[in-house]
Amino acid sequence: MADAVEDLRAWLPEARRRLADAVVAPNVEHVGSVDSVGDGIALVSGLPDTRLDELLNFEGGGQGLAFRVEESVIGCVMLSDVESVSAGMRVRGTGEVFRVPVGKSLLSRTLDSAGHPIDGGPPLDPDAWLPIDRPAPAIIERDLVSEPLQTGITVIDAMIPLGRGQRELIIGDRKTGKTAIAVDTMINQRESDVICVYAAIGQKASSVDQVIESVRAHGDISRCIFVVGAADDAPGAQWIAPYSACTMAEYFRDRGHHVLLVLDDLTKHAIVYRQLSLLLRRPPGREAYPGDIFYVHSRLLERSAKLSKQLGGGSLTALPIAETQGGNLTAYIPTNLVSITDGQIYLEPKLFYEGQKPAVNVGLSVSRVGGKTQAPAMNHLARSIRLDYAQFLELEVFSRFGAMVDERTEKTLEHGRRIRAILQQRQYGPKSLVEQIALLLALNRNCLDTVPLTAIPAFKSRLGDWLGERCPGIADKVNESGDISDDEQDHLAAEIEALIGTLGPAGRPGG
Numbered sequence: 001m002a003d004a005v006e007d008l009r010a011w012l013p014e015a016r017r018r019l020a021d022a023v024v025a026p027n028v029e030h031v032g033s034v035d036s037v038g039d040g041i042a043l044v045s046g047l048p049d050t051r052l053d054e055l056l057n058f059e060g061g062g063q064g065l066a067f068r069v070e071e072s073v074i075g076c077v078m079l080s081d082v083e084s085v086s087a088g089m090r091v092r093g094t095g096e097v098f099r100v101p102v103g104k105s106l107l108s109r110t111l112d113s114a115g116h117p118i119d120g121g122p123p124l125d126p127d128a129w130l131p132i133d134r135p136a137p138a139i140i141e142r143d144l145v146s147e148p149l150q151t152g153i154t155v156i157d158a159m160i161p162l163g164r165g166q167r168e169l170i171i172g173d174r175k176t177g178k179t180a181i182a183v184d185t186m187i188n189q190r191e192s193d194v195i196c197v198y199a200a201i202g203q204k205a206s207s208v209d210q211v212i213e214s215v216r217a218h219g220d221i222s223r224c225i226f227v228v229g230a231a232d233d234a235p236g237a238q239w240i241a242p243y244s245a246c247t248m249a250e251y252f253r254d255r256g257h258h259v260l261l262v263l264d265d266l267t268k269h270a271i272v273y274r275q276l277s278l279l280l281r282r283p284p285g286r287e288a289y290p291g292d293i294f295y296v297h298s299r300l301l302e303r304s305a306k307l308s309k310q311l312g313g314g315s316l317t318a319l320p321i322a323e324t325q326g327g328n329l330t331a332y333i334p335t336n337l338v339s340i341t342d343g344q345i346y347l348e349p350k351l352f353y354e355g356q357k358p359a360v361n362v363g364l365s366v367s368r369v370g371g372k373t374q375a376p377a378m379n380h381l382a383r384s385i386r387l388d389y390a391q392f393l394e395l396e397v398f399s400r401f402g403a404m405v406d407e408r409t410e411k412t413l414e415h416g417r418r419i420r421a422i423l424q425q426r427q428y429g430p431k432s433l434v435e436q437i438a439l440l441l442a443l444n445r446n447c448l449d450t451v452p453l454t455a456i457p458a459f460k461s462r463l464g465d466w467l468g469e470r471c472p473g474i475a476d477k478v479n480e481s482g483d484i485s486d487d488e489q490d491h492l493a494a495e496i497e498a499l500i501g502t503l504g505p506a507g508r509p510g511g
Contacts, residue, residue, distance in 0.1 A: 031046065031090055032050075033046050033091060034089045042082070044091050050093050055096050056076055056091050056094065058090075061084055062078060062081070064078045064079055075280035078235075079113075080234060080237075098131065100115035101126030105124050110228060112233070132247050137311075142308060146163065148482070149194070150192070152185065152430020152432070156345060158378065158382040158386075158436065159385065160366065164315035169320055170182060170319055171321070171323075171324060171334060171347070175352075176352045177357060179264055182264060184429075186219055187215060189260060194258045195259045196224040197245050197261045199227045199229070199241050199246075202238050205232070208230065235272050246304075250316060254311070254314060258317075260319065266337060287331075293336065298340045303316065322334050343366045343368045347361070357427075363393075376482055377484040378482065388443075396416065419443055421457075422456065442496050447497060459499065462499060
């Protein structure tokens with residue numbers, strides 16, 4: 001007992017000093033109450049000073065965003081499960097917008113839309129907490145989009161080239177390979193300096209797991225971030241998922257890095273926004289979507305940009321995905337996104353069911369940045385491919401009527417079939433730049449016109465290793481600089497002919 005009294009006496013001077021230094025001031029809190037809750041929203045009263053998009057904390061530990069602000073009632077979108085919230089609970093206004101963690105500790109992690117780890121890993125050590133809704137860079141802060149973003153998919157890199165800082169829409173019907181193109185693009189960045197951020201919006205947990213495992217098996221997951229607003233999450237959590245992912249990507253862009261942001265998909269994001277707006281009785285517009293749905297998506301996608309050298313020269317490339325119904329590109333959300341983005345990659349169901357994968361319709365796909373972002377060698381060799389392929393498709397339709405064709409037309413058809421075979425590509429197998437240039441060179445010099453179509457897959461599968469063994473110097477130079485001289489083209493063409501000669505009887509008649 002005596003020891004305890006002595007300890008207390010020794011502690012008293014320190015306690016008196018702390019009390020003397022303490023600053024006593026009034027603590028102002030804005031407290032309201034829940035009027036009703038359900039279907040992912042809550043109506044709150046008693047918070048007259050609440051601002052739009054302000055973060056609200058509920059007594060039971062839940063959080064929400066002020067989605068509709070009126071004089072007496074606040075329409076709040078719940079970011080957490082509504083089961084923890086009931087009518088009569090107290091609600092506190094924070095005066096802050098919603099923020100998510102950012103930094104290098106997020107790499108290789110799977111997070112929910114609020115930035116909490118859901119992969120069972122250790123707690124995050126973020127560099128900062130940034131708001132999810134931020135203004136896009138001003139025009140004067142941007143630079144020209146001139147650096148290529150290699151997808152590893154020949155039909156895209158040759159005919160629909162992408163640049164760092166571009167916004168390219170991937171659009172098509174359900175189950176036509178939209179996510180597969182985005183995932184292959186992420187996998188292809190395993191040898192580049194591009195950081196990948198994948199945002200799953202309203203996707204099934206099994207689909208998200210498949211994407212993560214694909215990148216883990218074939219790519220470099222240590223330079224990827226996965227943000228998941230799953231289908232069974234609260235609608236508010238799905239709503240903020242692309243914004244959270246974009247903020248995490250912007251952190252790296254603003255520090256001079258190059259980032260790829262995949263938004264899978266904005267059609268579901270628009271549906272969630274329509275659901276929340278109708279529940280909060282916002283006036284509906286076309287197809288019951290609220291009138292500001294165009295502004296919502298354009299404000300989000302405008303955040304992708306190539307920054308000027310004065311700001312570090314970083315870039316944020318966006319690959320939003322949109323789903324069509326029955327190939328209808330004139331629906332409300334698809335037309336909005338087509339007009340917002342810098343081009344679209346259209347996947348056609350007919351091509352997909354015919355076995356042409358990736359099922360890219362070259363005629364309806366476009367990149368408004370164009371060849372300015374292509375590697376010089378790719379730009380030179382791909383100039384005639386698009387026209388040759390379009391002529392082939394037109395002639396093929398004509399030849400199906402059974403009309404007799406002359407020798408020149410038959411030669412064009414055979415060449416076109418080789419182009420189509422070269423553009424076919426298996427999933428999880430993105431090709432290096434030198435492989436793509438070698439394939440285009442083989443088409444330009446008609447090296448494959450006498451090779452049976454059945455031998456083309458074997459030729460493509462062996463080409464990469466063959467070039468790495470026979471001409472490693474050219475391969476390394478092309479992959480690094482993207483350029484190739486005339487002499488190197490001749491050398492590459494000779495090696496292609498040598499590879500064709502090893503295919504045996506199945507490769508070339510008499511070979």
